[in-house]
Amino acid sequence: MSRHAIHIAFTRLRRYPKPCEIRYIGTLIRETCAARPAIVPLNTLEIGVAAAAFYDLEGTLVRTNLVHTLGFYARNQPGLISSLKKSAATLVSLPIFAITDQYSRKVFNDLYFKRYKGQSEDRLRFFAQELFEAVLKPAIFPGTYELIEKSRSLGLRQVVVTGALDVSINHLMAHLGITEYVANRLEFVNGLATGRLLPPVMAAATKASWIRVYAEREGISLSDSYAYTDSMSDLPMLSIVGHPAAVNPDMRLRQTALHHDWPILSLK
């Protein structure tokens, strides 16, 4: 490819180039400037370099969100009065959760996990099985099994990175056959939840940081890895892998995915 071609590419654009055009021009420049023969990169998966598929959970693989879990625990308090009070408080909080989630995932987490304050660890663990059977299992998207199965058949490690509570998803992970997952952990003092999370809090950029560290530790190639999420707040997680995909996306993520030419899946 000649310098003349690069000149033509630039002069004929006459506007700010699109990302693919920038890539194309970059290719022209690389081809032109390269004094040595081009080195053909090998497909890393074929030569045995490990890769992974990273999934967000709620809204991505299952229909439920964090509030469903909170609602379930609110309904299952010791005593009818307590259950009614907790359920009512959860209902009243819904608009606040919705607004804060749009504003900041961190603020949402601060408010949301405070609702667990005073709940016993035993109780949370005891009801986890029922939570899975009654709430989470029926909410698994039909395409979830296929997606995981297909990824697994490619030799990809299956990793769930979620902002849900670890106690609430253990059974779901076992059901999906996923052994590697990271979730948020409540802080307990004397067996009772304080309403705070133990760091690192899995949300937004933290997920990406965790994935980066995990990939380095496990020798995983992020360029060959996949990430799936439904929410714009997980944009950092999508940005660090070679094969990002928006799953059942919200409007903002859909627009972003269209802009970046990422696949948009529906597992429903």
Add this chain to the structure above:
Amino acid sequence: MSLQLRRKTHESVVYIDRDSAPRILASGMDFILEDLPVGTRVIYPNPPIKGLANREAAIRYALNHPHDCDPLFAQLEPGMKVTIAVDDISMPIPPMKTPDIRQTALEILVEMLHGHGVDDVHIIIAISLHRKMTPAEMKRMAGPKIWADFYPDRYYNFDAEDPANLVLLGETRHKEPLRISRRAAESDLLIYLNFNFVPMNGGHKSVGVGLCDYESLRAHHNPDVIRASHSYMDPAGSELARVIGRVGEIADEHLNVFHIETTVNNYIFGPDMGFLTKNEDDFSAFDRMKYEAMRFAMNKMPRPAKRTMYNSLKSNYEMIACHAGRTDPVHDRIIAKSMEQYVVPIEGQCDILICPVPDMSPYSINSILNPLLVQVMALGYHFNMYRGKPLLKKGGTLILHHPCTDEFDHKFHPSYIEFFNRLLPETRDANVLRDKYEREFANNPSYVEMYRRGNAYHGSHPFFMWYWGESGRQHAGHVIAAGAENAHVPAMMGWERADNLTEAIAMARSSMGSSAEITMLHQPIIAIADME
């Protein structure tokens, strides 16, 4: 040979003279007017063969008078399991006005099956790795009655990524596997209802490709087979047809197939827009007025509106033949009829082939003709529309005319986007692409899910589209994209770019010589150049 004598070679071949009218070029969604150099040979589609007066009667006759097997009614027994496989809406282009031939045939078949006590009937749309048809498309194609009675449990798209519902029938002696729909394989009778639009369609390709999975398809949809096909639109010279014929033998061994093929004439537009396929020298004042009105309206429309209008165009094709029975005799008869409609005798190859590309493609129904599809239409379909030898001389220049807009349909063609942006900058070598990346794309879980649960073409489909253009790419010395609105799409494709046709012809002549023979395909066209 003088120009006057050249004029009379065939009614579909016109030579441009000094007093010739400018020609209409269907480029993308526009119809532009261009003066062509004197001496340019313009190939028009043949006049349409008169359609059969009674389509229903013709189909019933075919079912009752099949070739090399018992009539359909004689093969039916109460309680038997029957599957009807039917071609998808990739053909014809544009989609037919309702009722579609498939609707007519399906209604007749279903009535006959029920009349013989056959109730276990499934209708499978044989999409192979094409996109799944949307419910609205399915309803339109099969008609409201079939839709109401069969959808969704017994009228559905084939799924090539559903291992539980696929079964391996066997392998050819060349190790080409055939894995097809389990329902079709386990049926007592498989009825394949084919819509033969171009000679590449039909025959063993129906079951052997329409109902097969990726591994079966990649055995013959590869660069080597395409390169060895001269051309894949001519069954006699097509390596692709030979390989698929071998695969078809396996299907014949294991399945009881009752094959129905239909073909249509080339009456693409009705009387209102019929001028688009007419010789411009013969335009009436009314034709000119209609063309100018259309051009004015199209120029004023924003692109999305234009596309909506373009996609809403429906064709007027009429059925000209229907045969049923064993696959080979049926296909031979349909091909003969199809060739009768399409073949245009041509004397001599050309140095420069002008191929305007309208936004009409089997793969862009209700969608966008993205750059890879522009490539497949020019270097694949239109280049291969020959019998004997190519219309273009080896090393000649192919000028395609299209805006080459860098636009993709995210819902239908997601893997095309990655193919175009990630792979083409690295290499355009079809074999390298196949060896390095085809499986990666085919197995990409995102693309698999989009194929299965959405309406996306299979992840591997852009590769097949690239191979489809392989013969044209290997044969043509230069490809010039005239009228391209950007520089990067032609460059990524390995083409030169020109602002307009005049510039493109000048560029082509600079390498081919000023006396280069020029031929233009008058689009939209379905014609097979019978080269002498």
